[in-house]
Amino acid sequence: MKKLSIADRLGLVNYRNQGRSQVKPHILVNTDICNSVCPHKCTTYVCPANCYTLDEEGRVHFQFEDCIECGTCMYACDQGAVDWHYPDPEVGRGVNWNYG
Amino acid sequence: MDDKLTCIIVGGGIAGLSAAMILAQKEVPFILIERGSYSGAKNVSGGVLWGTDLARLVPGYWKDEQAGFERFVNHRRLTFLDEQSAFSIDFKSSHFDEPPYMGVTVLRAIFDRWLADKVQEAIDKSACAEESFLAYDVLVERLIMEDDRVVGVEVSGGETLYADCVILAEGVNNLLTRQAGLQESYVPADYMAVGVKEIIRMDQRVLEDRFQLSGRSGMANEFIGHATEGVEGGGFLYTNRNTLSVGLVLGMADLRDKVKKPYEILDTFKSHPVVADMLRGGEVVEYSAHVVSTGDMRAMPREIYGDGLLITGEAANLLLNAGKAIQGMDFAMHSGILAAETVAEAREAGDFSRATLQRYRKRLEESYVLTNMRNFQDAVRFLHQPAMFETMPRVACDFGRSFFTVENRSMPKIRHILRDVVRRHTRPLDMLKLMYKAWRSL
Numbered sequence: 001m002k003k004l005s006i007a008d009r010l011g012l013v014n015y016r017n018q019g020r021s022q023v024k025p026h027i028l029v030n031t032d033i034c035n036s037v038c039p040h041k042c043t044t045y046v047c048p049a050n051c052y053t054l055d056e057e058g059r060v061h062f063q064f065e066d067c068i069e070c071g072t073c074m075y076a077c078d079q080g081a082v083d084w085h086y087p088d089p090e091v092g093r094g095v096n097w098n099y100g
Numbered sequence: 101m102d103d104k105l106t107c108i109i110v111g112g113g114i115a116g117l118s119a120a121m122i123l124a125q126k127e128v129p130f131i132l133i134e135r136g137s138y139s140g141a142k143n144v145s146g147g148v149l150w151g152t153d154l155a156r157l158v159p160g161y162w163k164d165e166q167a168g169f170e171r172f173v174n175h176r177r178l179t180f181l182d183e184q185s186a187f188s189i190d191f192k193s194s195h196f197d198e199p200p201y202m203g204v205t206v207l208r209a210i211f212d213r214w215l216a217d218k219v220q221e222a223i224d225k226s227a228c229a230e231e232s233f234l235a236y237d238v239l240v241e242r243l244i245m246e247d248d249r250v251v252g253v254e255v256s257g258g259e260t261l262y263a264d265c266v267i268l269a270e271g272v273n274n275l276l277t278r279q280a281g282l283q284e285s286y287v288p289a290d291y292m293a294v295g296v297k298e299i300i301r302m303d304q305r306v307l308e309d310r311f312q313l314s315g316r317s318g319m320a321n322e323f324i325g326h327a328t329e330g331v332e333g334g335g336f337l338y339t340n341r342n343t344l345s346v347g348l349v350l351g352m353a354d355l356r357d358k359v360k361k362p363y364e365i366l367d368t369f370k371s372h373p374v375v376a377d378m379l380r381g382g383e384v385v386e387y388s389a390h391v392v393s394t395g396d397m398r399a400m401p402r403e404i405y406g407d408g409l410l411i412t413g414e415a416a417n418l419l420l421n422a423g424k425a426i427q428g429m430d431f432a433m434h435s436g437i438l439a440a441e442t443v444a445e446a447r448e449a450g451d452f453s454r455a456t457l458q459r460y461r462k463r464l465e466e467s468y469v470l471t472n473m474r475n476f477q478d479a480v481r482f483l484h485q486p487a488m489f490e491t492m493p494r495v496a497c498d499f500g501r502s503f504f505t506v507e508n509r510s511m512p513k514i515r516h517i518l519r520d521v522v523r524r525h526t527r528p529l530d531m532l533k534l535m536y537k538a539w540r541s542l
Contacts, residue, residue, distance in 0.1 A: 001300075001370065001379050006363050009298075009387035016137075042356040048296050048363060048389035069142060071273040071391035075289040076356050086275070088256050089135055089237040096141050099299040099343070099386045100208030 006050045010066050014096045016087070025064040026087035026094065027051075027073070033081035034060035046076045068095050105131055105263040107443050108253055110240045110276060112139040113208070114149075114429050115413025116269030117215045118436030119443075120234070121157050124222035126444040129231035131263075132219075133255065135239040140212030143271070144390035146295060147205050147338040147345040148173060148320050151430040153437070155200035158218050162199040168214025170340035171318025172201035175311075178423075179374075180493035181325035181335075186374035187493075187500040188321075197317065205318050205338045205345065206429070207299070243276050249407035249453075250280065264452045265408045267439050269432070272391050274401070274415040282401040282411065289352040291399035293333060296362045296389045297347030298370075300382035304342040310378065311339050322426075325493025327369045331355050332484055335369050336426075337378060344382065346370065349392060349426070351484065362389065392428065393419040395480045397473055404464065405457040410439040418469055422476035423483050423542060431469045438463040478541035487526070487534055495525050 017023055029052075034041055041060050043052035049066045052073065067087075074084040087094035107123060109116045112134030123130045136142040149169070154161060161167045174196035179188040196202055216234060223232045239256040243266065252262035268276055272292075278285050302310075311319050318339040327335035332351030337344060348369055350362055369375060393399050393414060400418075404411045412418075413432030420427045442460040446452045464470050482488065502517045512520075522531050 001376065001382060001384075003367055003371070004384055004387075009363060009384070012384065012386050013388075040356065040359075042359075045359055045361045046294070046352065046355050048294060050361075050363075068389055069273075070144075070294065070389040072294045072352065072389070074273065075287055075292045075352055075391065078286075078288060080286070084273070084275075086135055086239055086273075089137075089239055090256065094142070096137060097144065097209040097386070097388060099210070100140050100143050100145070100212075100388065 010049060013068060014098055016089075016094050016096055017092065020091070022091070023065070023093050024088055024091045026085045026092050027062070027064050027067060028083040029062040030081045030083070031060050031062060033079050038079045038081065042076050043073045043082070046072055048072060065093055067093065105129065105261065106447060107265050107267060108133065108261060108263040109267045109269055110253065111269035111271060111415070112136070112216060112234060112236070113143050113212055113269060113271060113413065113432065114215070115415070115432035115436040116267070117212065117219050118157055118433045119267050119269060119412060119440040120219045121222055122437050122440035123443065124219060124226045124228070124232060126440070127227045128440075128444050128447055129228040131232065131261065132234045133238050133240055133253070134234065134236050137237055138213050139216035140209040143208035143212055144295065144297065144388045145206065145208050145429055146297065146336050146347060146349065146426055147207070147340070148203050148425065149206050149211075149429040149433070150203045150425050150427050152200040152202065153430055153433045154204065157433065157437070158215070162201065166214075168211040169204035169206050171205045171313065171316050172196070173203040173205065173320045174317045175319040177319065177321040179321060179323045180496035181323055181327050181372060181374070182494050182497035183326055184373060185497035185501055187496040203320065203425070205320070205340050207340060207343070207345070240276065243279055245280070250409040265410065265443055265446065265457070267443065268409065268411045268415050269413050269436060270415045272393055272414040272417070274411070277401050277411055277415050280406060280409060282403055282406065287399070289356060291394050291396040292352045293349050293392050293394050294352050294355065294362055294389060295347055295349045295392045296366050297345060297387070298366070298384045299386040300344045300346055300379055301342060301385045302344070302382040306381065307339065307342060307344070313339060323369070324489050325497070326372065328489065329360060329365050329368050330490060331358055331360055331365060332486070332489055334489065337375070343385065344379065346379065351394065352391075393417040394484065395420045395422070395473065397477055403461070405454060405460050407454045407457070408452050410442065410457055410460050412436045412439045418473070420473050420476060420480070421483070422479035434467060434469050435464060438467060482537055482541040487530070491526050495521055498524060
């Protein structure tokens with residue numbers, strides 16, 4: 001089988017409110033914590049949707065748009081940087097699984 | 101909606117729908133609130149619903165060609181992997197061909213939606229047809245508490261609903277259970293895992309021929325060893341009607357410690373020569389992931405009931421993987437049923453305090469759910485040690501390679517092969533200790 005990149009994989013996910021211009025984030029990340037005291041920055045590799053990325057300077061950035069609501073970052077972050085909620089059905093993002 | 105309701109169910113997955121089915125049958129009015137646009141929209145599972153509880157909830161479901169399950173399981177396989185090899189324990193029997201089936205593969209967006217239709221049919225037939233309903237696209241933001249007692253919920257948009265009791269069936273990311281004070285607001289990664297999965301579509305005839313399926317029979321194959329690149333956990337491959345569910349369950353703390361990306365380990369698993377042979381020609385149609393409990397009871401909430409509150413399914417961390425099967429959806433179903441039975445009793449007694457709702461705990465303790473979780477806790481911990489997911493698969497595959505190699509020379513006896521294999525990967529004494537521990541815990 002052809003090897004899929006994470007971008008290919010996320011391209012298969014059916015998200016809610018894709019057409020909406022203003023979408024309310026459901027996870028708030030205090031990246032000041034990631035970029036000051038965190039010894040591992042683990043969300044940048046454990047997140048199955050690659051929502052947490054490192055820039056050239058090694059700083060953590062978070063975007064919620066690709067989030068598939070799995071919950072991993074809420075447990076894996078032991079630094080208190082992740083404030084995790086479910087997306088609002090009306091104005092949030094989040095997934096609609098076709099198979100699940 | 102100013103009137104006080106009898107029961108609010110939070111979550112329209114298997115636990116919530118099972119509770120709803122029983123309440124409908126017992127003529128107890130309720131509202132089920134689901135944040136997805138349909139049941140299953142937010143749910144991910146590995147893919148096998150074990151046991152026969154489904155037959156209790158939807159009698160004769162297998163007679164319905166449109167029933168929401170994929171295939172019944174009559175073929176089980178546990179496979180040990182090293183880089184090149186696969187050594188399997190394989191069992192298939194026509195004994196499993198007769199309904200009620202001992203397990204069915206499911207895709208949650210399809211299965212839960214079907215189950216919700218069945219619940220709606222039960223509501224329509226009940227005396228509460230005008231009062232009970234399934235509400236979608238609504239998120240419960242918080243529980244409304246009055247002196248430690250749950251009296252209702254506040255939903256997205258700010259509306260409040262009041263009820264005699266609330267059944268939480270919110271899933272493993274149990275924010276409301278935490279708000280109720282039954283679990284710490286931060287749950288560490290130690291007893292949690294993350295599942296990643298792909299749905300791989302192939303021509304139905306190819307799939308049936310490749311996996312030797314007939315009619316609606318199916319196979320469940322679990323993997324340990326090289327599948328996870330040394331991270332605690334294992335892999336799975338389940339046959340659906342015209343797709344495969346292929347994925348991994350990875351210990352979250354171990355994944356963090358070993359600095360691995362779950363989808364890259366999935367690539368490794370899929371490209372294992374033996375696994376690749378099973379997937380060839382398939383097309384990935386969905387990639388998904390979800391947190392899952394490991395079945396370690398240390399991850400459970402402090403209590404699973406309170407005044408006006410019952411906690412079911414994975415919100416209560418009800419799950420067991422003791423090497424035989426990964427059981428979670430059947431536990432969700434059973435706990436949902438028991439919670440609803442307790443609510444019906446509470447309504448009869450006119451008391452929704454913990455004095456009555458503690459009967460749910462008692463029921464669950466007496467059921468197979470908590471008896472199995474308690475009896476197999478040693479097995480859960482035994483299986484999560486590196487010797488089991490690293491050393492044992494290597495020993496099995498090395499033994500297989502030596503045993504099944506036939507050369508035109510004098511061959512060693514099995515016990516000599518075994519002795520040499522064990523010495524290559526561990527110390528004989530460690531192996532004996534491991535065998536003893538396995539004997540005690542399994």
